Amino acid sequence: MRTFVVGGLTVLAAAAGFAQTARGTLAGTVTLRDTAVPAVTVEVKNQLTNAVLTATTEKSGRYKLTDLPEGVYEVSIPPLGIAAGRFVQKDVAIKAGETTALDIALKQGNLATLGDDNGFFAIHNNSQGVRGPAPRTRDGHPDLSGVWNVNLDPHPTPASLLPWAEGVMKERRETNFRDQPSGFCLPDDPTPTLPLLRRFVYTPTMLVQLFEQEPHYRQIFLDGREHPRDADPTWMGHAVGRWEKDTLVVDTTGFNDKSWVLFAEGLPHTDKLHMIERYRRPDLGHLVVDLTLDDPATFAKPIERHMTWQLAPKDEVLESICTENNKYQQNAGIQ
Amino acid sequence: MRKFVFVACAIACLSTPVVAHHSFAAEFDITKPVTLTGKVTKIEWTNPHAYLFIDVQDAQSGAVTNWEIEMGSPNGLTRLGWTRTLVKAGDMVTVEGSMGRNKPNLANARSVVMTATGKKLGAASSEATQ
Numbered sequence: 300m301r302t303f304v305v306g307g308l309t310v311l312a313a314a315a316g317f318a319q320t321a322r323g324t325l326a327g328t329v330t331l332r333d334t335a336v337p338a339v340t341v342e343v344k345n346q347l348t349n350a351v352l353t354a355t356t357e358k359s360g361r362y363k364l365t366d367l368p369e370g371v372y373e374v375s376i377p378p379l380g381i382a383a384g385r386f387v388q389k390d391v392a393i394k395a396g397e398t399t400a401l402d403i404a405l406k407q408g409n410l411a412t413l414g415d416d417n418g419f420f421a422i423h424n425n426s427q428g429v430r431g432p433a434p435r436t437r438d439g440h441p442d443l444s445g446v447w448n449v450n451l452d453p454h455p456t457p458a459s460l461l462p463w464a465e466g467v468m469k470e471r472r473e474t475n476f477r478d479q480p481s482g483f484c485l486p487d488d489p490t491p492t493l494p495l496l497r498r499f500v501y502t503p504t505m506l507v508q509l510f511e512q513e514p515h516y517r518q519i520f521l522d523g524r525e526h527p528r529d530a531d532p533t534w535m536g537h538a539v540g541r542w543e544k545d546t547l548v549v550d551t552t553g554f555n556d557k558s559w560v561l562f563a564e565g566l567p568h569t570d571k572l573h574m575i576e577r578y579r580r581p582d583l584g585h586l587v588v589d590l591t592l593d594d595p596a597t598f599a600k601p602i603e604r605h606m607t608w609q610l611a612p613k614d615e616v617l618e619s620i621c622t623e624n625n626k627y628q629q630n631a632g633i634q
Numbered sequence: 635m636r637k638f639v640f641v642a643c644a645i646a647c648l649s650t651p652v653v654a655h656h657s658f659a660a661e662f663d664i665t666k667p668v669t670l671t672g673k674v675t676k677i678e679w680t681n682p683h684a685y686l687f688i689d690v691q692d693a694q695s696g697a698v699t700n701w702e703i704e705m706g707s708p709n710g711l712t713r714l715g716w717t718r719t720l721v722k723a724g725d726m727v728t729v730e731g732s733m734g735r736n737k738p739n740l741a742n743a744r745s746v747v748m749t750a751t752g753k754k755l756g757a758a759s760s761e762a763t764q
Contacts, residue, residue: 624678
């Protein structure tokens with residue numbers, strides 16, 4: 300089990316106050332390991348009305364929300380890759396005519412093993428300032444090619460599992476997720492939710508995805524073929540895609556039942572798993588990914604995840620050979 | 635009118651079970667923090683994890699123990715500004731992390747500081763926005 304430790308709230312005295320009627324200001328800086336974090340969303344929810352306002356941090360990590368009605372608020376920042384878990388601070392009082400200062404020190408995720416977050420924020424910070432329309436290929440479709448910094452659904456709905464699957468999850472929690480496949484250099488998860496870099500190579504007949512974990516690639520056939528009948532089940536399944544206007548819809552079946560699906564959740568599934576991904580590139584710098592997982596033998600209802608990934612134009616997918624020096628079994632005491 | 639408003643609150647610490655490259659909690663015990671200062675004897679710049687080995691001398695007995703320190707992957711460390719030659723055998727470092735559960739003298743590294751300069755390695759250089 301990995302635990303995100305989040306918090307480290309710095310309490311500051313307020314800066315200048317503003318004499319306004321029943322409105323106040325919230326301002327501060329978001330940092331991770333003493334470094335400003337730009338372009339993250341700070342969500343501010345009124346605890347009485349549930350009204351939500353958001354601000355995006357500037358290059359300096361600063362954020363500011365003015366004209367907040369006086370009241371008590373929950374301030375939160377969604378999880379950011381493996382780098383930092385969800386930050387939540389409740390009961391932040393906003394008073395009329397005053398500025399409440401709230402500096403937020405995100406704690407490194409993953410129980411903070413140095414380098415284990417795969418450099419999410421270094422990539423994130425390298426990727427700022429990408430502007431422009433989505434490129435298109437000669438066949439007229441948006442070109443999904445590029446290196447993408449995979450990020451999580453900021454507001455995931457908890458998966459609803461059948462009793463047997465709940466039992467499996469209980470056992471996984473009790474054993475500290477010890478048997479997770481990647482510990483043994485096997486593929487963890489066929490879903491595109493691992494917060495690592497993922498390179499898309501788009502051609503009119505195939506979308507190839509490359510990433511830094513087993514099995515390091517995925518092929519999505521775009522040539523009109525169907526899923527094979529009675530194929531051998533595989534870790535990544537058999538994927539075919541087709542365009543619906545500017546959205547590439549990818550349909551994957553034929554999975555084995557060995558992987559643990561959805562990063563940070565590690566859910567079980569059967570070989571009836573059916574995954575649908577919908578990819579849109581609304582502009583040069585972003586990929587919108589809507590994911591549906593259906594497995595009536597495991598999930599009480601289909602699971603949906605909605606993610607927005609950022610283009611990482613200055614970064615590359617690098618080699619990562621897990622069997623080179625994997626000490627996991629030895630260090631986890633697995634015989 | 636200038637007023638000071640204090641946000642009176644406890645530190646918000648959330649614990650969410652998270653699965654990543656492999657299970658952290660199967661290897662390390664977050665409730666057992668450890669700080670170690672010692673001389674680097676070896677670095678393994680390998681996947682899926684890089685390791686530092688350091689000789690740590692017990693202040694009282696003088697006995698020297700070689701500790702194995704697990705870090706992230708070379709790819710993750712590279713993006714934090716590390717290189718394979720950043721830390722060399724003979725360098726003195728201070729490591730903060732958590733104790734291993736199943737193997738003596740094993741810990742992970744949450745931070746690594748070069749003792750000579752006080753420089754925190756991989757902390758900020760490549761994460762700066764400029």
